[in-house]
Amino acid sequence: MSKVEIDNRLLKPGVYFMRGNDASVEGALIAGCRFFAGYPITPSNEIATLMSRRLPQVGGIYMQFEDEIGSIMAVLGASNGGVKSMTATSGPGFSLMQEAIGLAAMTETPAVIVEVQRGGPSTGLPTQVGQGDVMQVKWGSHGDYEIVAYLPNSPQEMFDMTIKAFNTAWRYRVPVVVLSDQMIGHMREKVVVPPYEEIEIVERRRPEESPEEFLPFSNKYLIPPMAVAGEGYRIHVTGLAHNEKGYPTTDYETVRKLVTRLVRKIRDNERDIAEYEEFMADDAKLIIVSFGITSRSAKKAVRDARSKGLKVGLFRPKTAWPFPYWRLQELTNNGADVLVVEINMGQMYRVVREHVRSSEVYNMPLTPGACPSPEDIYKKIEEVYPR
Amino acid sequence: MSELKLRLIGAGGHGILTLGRVIGSAAIKYDKECVMTVAYSPAQRGGWSRADVIISDDPIDYPIFVKPDILVTTTQETYDLEKGNVPKGKSIIYESTLVKPVDVPGVKQIGIPAISKAHELGSSVVANIIILGFMNRVYQIMPDEIFLDVIRSSIKKKYLDLNLKAYELGSKLGEEALKS
CATH class of the missing domain: 3.40.50.920 (Rossmann fold)
Structure with a gap:
């Protein structure tokens, strides 16, 4: 457990009357998010809007992409580059992101996606509430993987759970979704920002081995430590089934170990992760x-x-x-x-x-x-x- | 006051959502629970916007309501749209330069020419704060000082004086309304 980086540009501890989507942004910044890539979509827009103003203030980068596919890929790139990163979207954009969410699961790239649900299917009801993406969160991408999704029911939980989402994503090296909805995202209510020392912040576990000994997907661990691209460790990242070095393989036993680990790292820890x-x-x-x-x-x-x-x-x-x-x-x-x-x-x-x-x-x-x-x-x- | 349901509705630009935010921030400062939901008409311009605010001593489970205790409306369209939702014994505050009220049986109605008064002060944008001062004088939702604190901490310096004057004027008009 590490501490919130003391930075007077973060939202100060106190009591606020805040919109759910805005609370998510402030939570993300306190959790250490310094990169956001997204594409506008109702009813998650307030997140991108506030991020575009707040991220430059805290030394981060905000980018609007050509679509949601570009956005999520940039988020994964930033994460591999060592930066806590996130995006926000709603149903149709979340559908576009599914392939890359599978890539994140396969490459064990931590990322946070805030999904503010609206009515579906398809473009559906842009401005109105829905909760129809419960199954998509779990099964949206192909193949076997495990994912974590939080269900906030207040602006306070938009704040708390966005921080938790970062912690869980960076602890388990998985994409984590904050599955909100239009009404929670747009509602204003009391949000308490606790003293920073009471907020748990999880950072990525860095490799302890020398660069020569380092295996980026070592089966020695259930959750391998993650090097930062550009710091001297050899890294190969691919969506193909890969060996411990990260190189593509079709060897049955190697693939079995990989996919089992991708699933087990969440299933074995489900009681630590789940909340009610x-x-x-x-x-x-x-x-x-x-x-x-x-x-x-x-x-x-x-x-x-x-x-x-x-x-x-x-x-x-x-x-x-x-x-x-x-x-x-x-x-x-x-x-x-x-x-x-x-x-x-x-x-x-x-x-x-x-x-x-x-x-x-x-x-x-x-x-x-x-x-x-x-x-x-x-x-x-x-x-x-x-x- | 155990629970108070306020519906604020008017034209885009009337400062309805800002008014809701000021009331909500004040309620939180006053150690109350408060929730605000918003809605807009499906028009890109010229439509209405609505803020529903619940202030309560206890945690608020469900943020949606149909029947307000106080309806604040600043256009004829929104007055016509919402007057029927106000239960008997409850109140309507309407902007009297824009709204021509009709009889709503059992409902107490008070008009305030907030927009023309705001013009006299120097800018129509403070009509919402005039209404706030008025409403709080008539219904005593919270101590004035709480609202004034929120206004001082949330309004840009350049406009602060204007807003404080607007609140004071609203309060004075409320006083007069109580006498008549």
Whole structure:
């Protein structure tokens, strides 16, 4: 753990009334981000706009590219060059980035992508809310890899989770997504910037070997230390399956070790990475699973249900991937039913069904464009509540 | 005050979002919870913009509401659009140089000629701050000093004096409205 670099151009500790997207920018800068490449897209634009002003102030570089493909490739290049880097986008841009996200996973290049979801599919609803990219985050690129995605539900969490995303990306050498949504991104709320000494910052682990002994993708480690291009270590980076030196190979055993490691470095650490919030879930007969903006509506619905004597609770995954299934299993072992509320046609619902076998799992599928009100969710609670 | 829902709506350029930000920043300073959501009409120019602000003593779960406790509206279009959402016993503050009010049963309506008063002060851009001073005098949302602090720390020096005068004028107009 290292410290926040003391720099009076960073946002000072204090209390602010801040937009979610802006909070993400200030969090990124405090985490050490000094490069941003992006292409304009609603509803993530405020991130690029503020970055273009703030990065030069802290000695960083902002670049607008010809499209999202160029943007994410520049972010990966900067990361290999030793700079903490990120981009921000929404659904259509995120689709364009998928191939490069696979490249980041294969080359173990840390990067942060803030994805502010809007309604889809395709260009869909640029200015309105959606939560339809839960599965795309996990399975968007081809082949086997593991990725991490955070699910903020407030401007405060846009700040906190952007810092966490950098830490996780640089600790595990993976691309990490902050999967927000239009309403959280555009909402203003209280954001507390804690004293810098309370903020954990993770830097890349540098090689300890001499340049002669160094293997950039050594299987000696689950997460190999990462050299910076240009500092004397021989580095070869390719999307092709590669050996420990980074050179292309088709040797079955070598590829097996590589792909296994890419997956294991997240799966073996899923309980350290995954986060969740519980609200009145311990004695609940019905547990609502919800995230992002819908989880706030669901929380109100839970309070309303409790005030009418219904034992309803909330389980809010703060990471979509890894999904904290083990805790949900513990909460449902006593037979509690589950209701999944999300602004899509049943994406996290499938994940919950995969892990909750002992009780009923209900779905509240919603098309994009609006967040369900607490009353909408309460109606569904009354419909499925076990009696 | 346990929870107060404010809807601010007017034409682009009326300083609606700035007004929302000032109120929100003040609420945070005053140790309240506050959330603000915004919406725009789908027009590139000449449309309306809206800021919905909830101020509460407790954490706010859900930031969206339909029925405000106080509606502030600065154009006829937005007055017509929103007046029906104000419940009985709640209030409307309208900009009286642009809005011709109609009877809304059970709803208290107060007009303030904020834009013409702002012109007299020197710039129409401070109409929003006149409304703020007015609203706070009439409804006493927070101590004036909290709002003035936010204005002092967030407005450029060049315009600070104008904004402080605007707040004071709004407050005076509010005082008069209370008397009448």
